[in-house]
Amino acid sequence: MALLKNIGFTKSLDKKNYKDEVETLSTKLAALQLVVKEKKVPVVVVFEGWGASGKGTHISRLVNPLDPRFFNVNTIRGTDENLSLRPYLCPFWERTPEKGRISIFSKSWHRVILQIDTDKWKLSEKSRETFYADVNAFERQLSEDGAVIVKFFLHISKDEQCRRFEKLESNAATAWRVSDKNWMQNARYNIFLEMFENMLEQTNETPWTIVESDNSDYAEVKILRTLVDEIEIAIENQDAKKDTAPTEKTPIPKFIRDVNKTVTLTDTAYKEMLEDYQQRIHILGHKLQVSHRSVAVVYEGWDASGKGGNIKRLTKEMDPRNYVVIPVGAPSAKELSHHYLWRFFGMMPKDGQFSIFDRSWYGRVLVERVENLTPVPVWKRAYQEINEMEAHLSAHGVIIFKFWLDIDRDEQLRRFKSRQTDPFKHYKITEEDWRNREKWDCYEDAIDEMLAKTNTPYAPWTVVESNKKKYARIKVLETIAKTLELEL
């Protein structure tokens, strides 16, 4: 189904009707903005299109009736950040709207694949392959979280584009806006038409609205009307919409625990191995810095399973300018007003760097599930969301380690008691830890399901038997060192 081809560029318009209609729609939009704010609906508006198709002008007209405190316009500029050093969706995720706000994207994630702005984005080959799946997943995830997404493609003819470039060039104040790249696009109009067509078709799961833009007034009305309609429909459906949890087809396999069978290491063997792996990881850190890869390490585990001490051994010989340890606690009010993955996209390592997560996005399917902090359908869909996020990271070149630090009930009790009597560790044990302990069985179910559903080839789990802390440390360091030696 062709979206762009065989479609006209200009639609006729009655000049008098135009003014009335813009007036009516603008008033409606202003009123809708208040409803959006009150009902806490996040709104994403995307503008893509040809060079000089009027993105700036139309955004300007669109925001005109809006209260400027509740929307923002996003442009990712070439100079804005080192776009190629992180997975390409990161900067866009960071700019998704809070609930109740409108985020307008002038140029967006869609154009990354076109490499029109080649100096901004460099996609790895794998990112290139998974591009459309990533974009569709991103938009689906936002929608499922309640966002209204309206995507406009501004379509103009080759002749009209040429006229507009000439007009811009003839004015000293705007001449700088026309570059050689723009003229190149005009010259190769048909090649770009194919590219745009393909991009639009592949990302049409959240549907595009093609705006015939040779006539700017017509375009304005169409944009306003579409936006008003889409927001109205979304608000009507909001109350009706009920999340339904997918039904399980197969039972979740029970994870076989053998934390106690773990071989104990002698002190000498431990010390030797620890130093060896730390040294190897030190060298790997240097290698990482000059590669285009990065590393995300996720630590999850029972309370008192030894995450802190384990992290400390991992980072012992690492260059501290090269890693960051990110403790993940309960989300802040601001974080709660976004999609729950939002905050993590801001924490992802840049090329050459390690991000070490002390707890992570898996909180969604662990504590949030067990404590009923999140409705069942919402945490159930998180498995897929997480897999999609990790696939996106991996395609960019992020090497992902996920460790589950496993101890048994008796060992946890011993550690809790010992913490209570140690003045240096006393602060580590709270009422909450004791409460969590009572829900051991619920946590076991949650862990089993997490391990079963998010153990992927590109981001596998490593279960670390941690009743013996020394053994656990060596297992983590060994896993990281050996994998990185293969990958780097």
Added chain:
Amino acid sequence: MALLKNIGFTKSLDKKNYKDEVETLSTKLAALQLVVKEKKVPVVVVFEGWGASGKGTHISRLVNPLDPRFFNVNTIRGTDENLSLRPYLCPFWERTPEKGRISIFSKSWHRVILQIDTDKWKLSEKSRETFYADVNAFERQLSEDGAVIVKFFLHISKDEQCRRFEKLESNAATAWRVSDKNWMQNARYNIFLEMFENMLEQTNETPWTIVESDNSDYAEVKILRTLVDEIEIAIENQDAKKDTAPTEKTPIPKFIRDVNKTVTLTDTAYKEMLEDYQQRIHILGHKLQVSHRSVAVVYEGWDASGKGGNIKRLTKEMDPRNYVVIPVGAPSAKELSHHYLWRFFGMMPKDGQFSIFDRSWYGRVLVERVENLTPVPVWKRAYQEINEMEAHLSAHGVIIFKFWLDIDRDEQLRRFKSRQTDPFKHYKITEEDWRNREKWDCYEDAIDEMLAKTNTPYAPWTVVESNKKKYARIKVLETIAKTLELEL
């Protein structure tokens, strides 16, 4: 007073004592970290020094005993952000620690002046002149807010530096770390010595610790001991320290209000002038984009003085990709755990951009003062802090507008009542607005003092008589248009 010259590079050290001392100090530091966390003291540790003087190694040893969840290491990399597009203290401000955390800077704001990393920072001539004043003010502001600041300069001899570069180059894993710039520093050792000496002397208000680093073990002990001592002293003094408010030398002049004498504009004159200024500001926006300047617009004013409507007229013809409106409300928990200026440094415009603040950092001396949210000595010192911040912005090239939208009591009452009956504006009026109104006189005092103390040549206040909304809008647009036409 020479800091670097005439000082040795190597101090002797008893090998056995060394190990014991590192052990003891590390244990102390680990314990102190918990106290720092509990007492909510922010700690800033700065490492500067020669190339290959061991910054990375010493930071690594320093953090070794620490819990990695409560410190972070900051490196500003050339690729990290467009450092030259914002006032140079912005990225450092953003990385100052939360209360209770330790922020370690590997290289810092001090080296900006040296332009060693010329591709990273470009200082304007004015920034260059005010550099030392800015740095000293920055450190003083953090200290006054309770931060412990410990600054280390690692000093090595020319021969030792040469040896270290050669050693790094001889190892394939580390050879990439030695660049031509490094060798240039070694060749011109004496020139750099002069530069470092000068930098250290000028920024010694928060004192430097020079670390003789040819002997790395000696350096380690000195760093650890200094840090432990400084933190211990700071914690001891914390309870003793009492902020004292400066006593006023001269009475605050009463601001003469003439909001009612304002000439009313005819509708035709208003419309014509509005369109004229909007058009001029549209063109100035283009000019701004290709300049190395940026604009910060601060809106302050009584409740219902018309800030929102005024902002809307200002932005009407502006390119929405070129400005951002920032509503400033009560600080979040995270913002409260930082110096109060922290959040604003992250909102400053990049070159070519407008940041429009709907309320601002002046909340400190308005609502926070009147509502007793902040102790008297703390808001009293904010006038100076704010002036210093604005001087810093201005030196970078930010054009600053500050508007006070002034209405009288009767007009406010009329507007409150009309809002209550308008379904579209009803949400704008709350109990809080009525409560604020009762404190009118206290606010008048606060406004008078703010206008008197923060009206500077580089960031002047414009009082906008706003009883007549149309007049107020024209006055704001006229001020901005005429100033920018001069400046750009």
